[in-house]
Amino acid sequence: xxxxxxxxxxxxxxxxxxxxxxxxxxxxxxxxxxxxxxxxxxxxxxxxxxxxxxxxxxxxxxxxxxxxxxxxxxxxxxxxxxxxxxxxxxxxxxxxxxxxxxxxxxxxxxxxxxxxxxxxxxxxxxxxxxxxxxxxxxxxxxxxxxxxxxxxxxxxxxxxxxxxxxxxxxxxxxxxxxxxxxxxxxxxxxxxxxxxxxxxxxxxxxxxxxxxxxxxxxxxxxxxxxxxxxxxxxxxxxxxxxxxxxxxxxxxxxxxxxxxxxxxxxxxxxxxxxxxxxxxxxxxxxxxxxxxxxxxxxxxxxxxxxxxxxxxxxxxxxxxxxxxxxxxxxxxxxxxxxxxxxxxxxxxxxxxxxxxxxxxxxxxxxxxxxxxxxxx
Amino acid sequence: xxxxxxxxxxxxxxxxxxxxxxxxxxxxxxxxxxxxxxxxxxxxxxxxxxxxxxxxxxxxxxxxxxxxxxxxxxxxxxxxxxxxxxxxxxxxxxxxxxxxxxxxxxxxxxxxxxxxxxxxxxxxxxxxxxxxxxxxxxxxxxxxxxxxxxxxxxxxxxxxxxxxxxxxxxxxxxxxxxxxx
Numbered sequence: 001x002x003x004x005x006x007x008x009x010x011x012x013x014x015x016x017x018x019x020x021x022x023x024x025x026x027x028x029x030x031x032x033x034x035x036x037x038x039x040x041x042x043x044x045x046x047x048x049x050x051x052x053x054x055x056x057x058x059x060x061x062x063x064x065x066x067x068x069x070x071x072x073x074x075x076x077x078x079x080x081x082x083x084x085x086x087x088x089x090x091x092x093x094x095x096x097x098x099x100x101x102x103x104x105x106x107x108x109x110x111x112x113x114x115x116x117x118x119x120x121x122x123x124x125x126x127x128x129x130x131x132x133x134x135x136x137x138x139x140x141x142x143x144x145x146x147x148x149x150x151x152x153x154x155x156x157x158x159x160x161x162x163x164x165x166x167x168x169x170x171x172x173x174x175x176x177x178x179x180x181x182x183x184x185x186x187x188x189x190x191x192x193x194x195x196x197x198x199x200x201x202x203x204x205x206x207x208x209x210x211x212x213x214x215x216x217x218x219x220x221x222x223x224x225x226x227x228x229x230x231x232x233x234x235x236x237x238x239x240x241x242x243x244x245x246x247x248x249x250x251x252x253x254x255x256x257x258x259x260x261x262x263x264x265x266x267x268x269x270x271x272x273x274x275x276x277x278x279x280x281x282x283x284x285x286x287x288x289x290x291x292x293x294x295x296x297x298x299x300x301x302x303x304x305x306x307x308x309x310x311x312x313x314x315x316x317x318x319x320x321x322x323x324x325x326x327x328x329x330x331x332x333x334x335x336x337x338x339x340x341x342x343x344x345x346x347x348x349x350x351x352x353x354x355x356x357x358x359x360x361x362x363x364x365x366x367x368x369x370x371x372x373x374x375x376x
Numbered sequence: 377x378x379x380x381x382x383x384x385x386x387x388x389x390x391x392x393x394x395x396x397x398x399x400x401x402x403x404x405x406x407x408x409x410x411x412x413x414x415x416x417x418x419x420x421x422x423x424x425x426x427x428x429x430x431x432x433x434x435x436x437x438x439x440x441x442x443x444x445x446x447x448x449x450x451x452x453x454x455x456x457x458x459x460x461x462x463x464x465x466x467x468x469x470x471x472x473x474x475x476x477x478x479x480x481x482x483x484x485x486x487x488x489x490x491x492x493x494x495x496x497x498x499x500x501x502x503x504x505x506x507x508x509x510x511x512x513x514x515x516x517x518x519x520x521x522x523x524x525x526x527x528x529x530x531x532x533x534x535x536x537x538x539x540x541x542x543x544x545x546x547x548x549x550x551x552x553x554x555x556x557x
Contacts, residue, residue, distance in 0.1 A: 011431045015438045015460050022442070022453035023503060033452055040446040044394065051398035059406045126400045126448060127455075128413050128516045129496060129508065161449045168449045175507055291510045293411055 038163050048123075114327060116150075116364040117141050122166070131174035131292055133157070133360060138165045141365075146325040148318070148366045154331040154354035155179075155318060156363060167365075171357050172296050172332065177289035179326055180319040181298060183282045183310055183335065183349065282310055284319055287332065287351060295336060298349040312338060316351050322371040330366075385432075386439065388538040393440045396420055397447055412512075412519040415493060416531075417444055419524030421459040422488025423531035425466025426481045428539045433463025433488070436535065454499045462492025481532050486525030493520045 026033050119141075123134035137143050139162050147159045149169045157177065161168040170177055285298040298316060314335040320328025336352035400416050407414070417440045425433020441456030448455070466488025473480050494517055500508035510516065524531075 012434045012460065012464050015434050016457060019438065019441070019453040019456040019460060022456065023451055023499075024453075026452035027503060037446050037449070037452075040443070044398065044447055047394055048398045048401055051395070052402045055399070055403040059403055062407050123401055124405050126405055126413060126444075127415070127450075127496065128493070128512075128520070129500070129510055130448075130450070132449070175510070176505060291512070293512060 041163060041166065115367045117143060117367060118362060118364055119143075119167075120362055121360045128292070129175075131157075131171040131177075131289065131357075132160070133169050133171065133363075135167050135169055135363060135365070136165065137365065138163045138167050140164055142367055143167050143365050144369075146370075147368060148326040148330060149363050150330060150366060151355050151360065151363050153356070154333065155326065156353075156355045156357060156360065158325060159365060169363070172287065172289055172353060173292065173294070173357060174289045175291045177287075177296070179287050180284065180321055180324050181287045181316050181332060182284050182319040182328075183298065183301070184315040184317065282314060285346075285349075287316065295350040295352055296333075298335075298351060299346075301346040301349065310335065310338060310347060310349060312336065314349075316349070325368075325370055327366065327368050385435075385539045388540070389436055389439050390443075392534065392538050393417070393420075393443050396440070397443055400444075401447065409519050409523065410515070412516050414523035414527075415489060415520050416527065417441075417455075418459055418462045418489045418492040418520065419485060419527050420531050420535065421463040421492060422466035422485045422524055423481070423528050424535035424539065425463040425468075425488050426470045426476065426484035426528070427532045427535040428467070428541055429470065430464045430467025432539050433465075433467040434460045435463070436538070437461070437463030437492070451503055454503065455496065457499045458492045458495035461495045462488045464488075465491040478529060478532075482525040482528045485528035485531065486521040489524030490517050490521035493517050 022033075117137055119135035119137040121133050122136045125132040135149075143159055143162055145159055145162055148155060149157050149159060155172060157169045157171040157174070158179070159167050160170045172179070283301050285301045287296050287298050289296050301310065312335050316332045316335060318324070318326040318328055318330040318332065320326065331354055333351040333353040333355075335349045337350035339348045339350070341348065396416050404414050404416055418437075421433060421437030421440055424436035427433075428436075437459035438456050441459035442452065444450070444455040444459070445452045466484050469484040469487055470476055470481075476484065494513075497508040497510065497513065
């Protein structure tokens, strides 16, 4: 066994100083190091691909043993979500199209007008601190540092490093991630509420035979269509079957202003009413990641109860702004928990992201430049 | 100079490091223990320290750390510092026993890996990252250490092969060691 010596200590110190020198050069930006990174990635690609092929059976066996319970539970939840979403898709799509037409009419910026680049997730951070994924598109696909990255569910992060053919994306759960957000009025309690409505033209006795109407506010925000994606439903619509299924029904639809308008009317004992979600901006703040296993948190909220009360279930989306790296209106998630602080600190809101960050396959890079850069 | 490189340990450390790096970025990302990624690169640096002493462990750690930073996109040198410390600590602990049993080597490797994993957020703090200490660090470090200890029966012989250590050197250091790497 080796013996400790002064010479040995010198070598260790020299290595640590060399590391510090490399750190300094890299943090200041050095094209030589960037080229070295690109070159090393090129060398490692075939080795990693071969390793991936060889180790796939082991990984699959591990997943089969460990993930079966989670998969079964997730499958049941997804079936439930799918059932609810199919019911709302038509109404949500029409609302979104209508909103986009209105935006176009008034020359308002719309997310659907921004180009996107679809990319495949080819790797994840191999350490326990960073929440970073690697995608297979780089500077050759017009991707630049800072661009937001989304999937069909919502925002997942932003590009932090761009190589020629690959890029690194920092996820919204990374402790270094920050983005300006706004909190919108959401469903509150996601469970549907049941309210009794009075079908027009019925007597009190007839009302006794009438079915109750289940009403829930859909969570679709027409302005939050992800760029490059088809409109997706996010709200819930509950259909109430009449007591006698052969009986005709009355359907009452609602427009964006919140006023209801009858679409079809026949004699009925049941009313199905859909109330549009009122995406009222409640508050602006900053979303910060907190690392693996912890939900992102919204800070810097004023929480003025005279304006709005922030509550569990509220929607969170990007706020945009001339300096912001993300355009406004990208959905992020829902408020899952509210923690009040003493003093003037304002509450902290834990956000449950729409996107499942542990199961990312394909993502979209939004080719967006902040307004301040575009103007220059 | 070329002959020195070919006859030196780097010619073995680099390809072995590339394979370990590929394993780290593929299989070990998937095989997480309680949500913690086992760190085979740190474990190998610590195992090299336990097998060959602090100096050799530090050199192996430095080389692996630079490779890791180049591949992962982390600031170049940040992992190199952490891995160097892992190798050096593994080697320093090995001073307690002239010819450590396999289970002692496991302990030294585990503790070296724990030191390396702990150094990572410390380095990040020094380079200006705000709040780099993961709240789960108290969970991460023991799992990484135990994982490294369990891998040590494989990694210590591999490290000896990389460092071209002959069986006699396992017990007695070669003459003039300190400039062998």
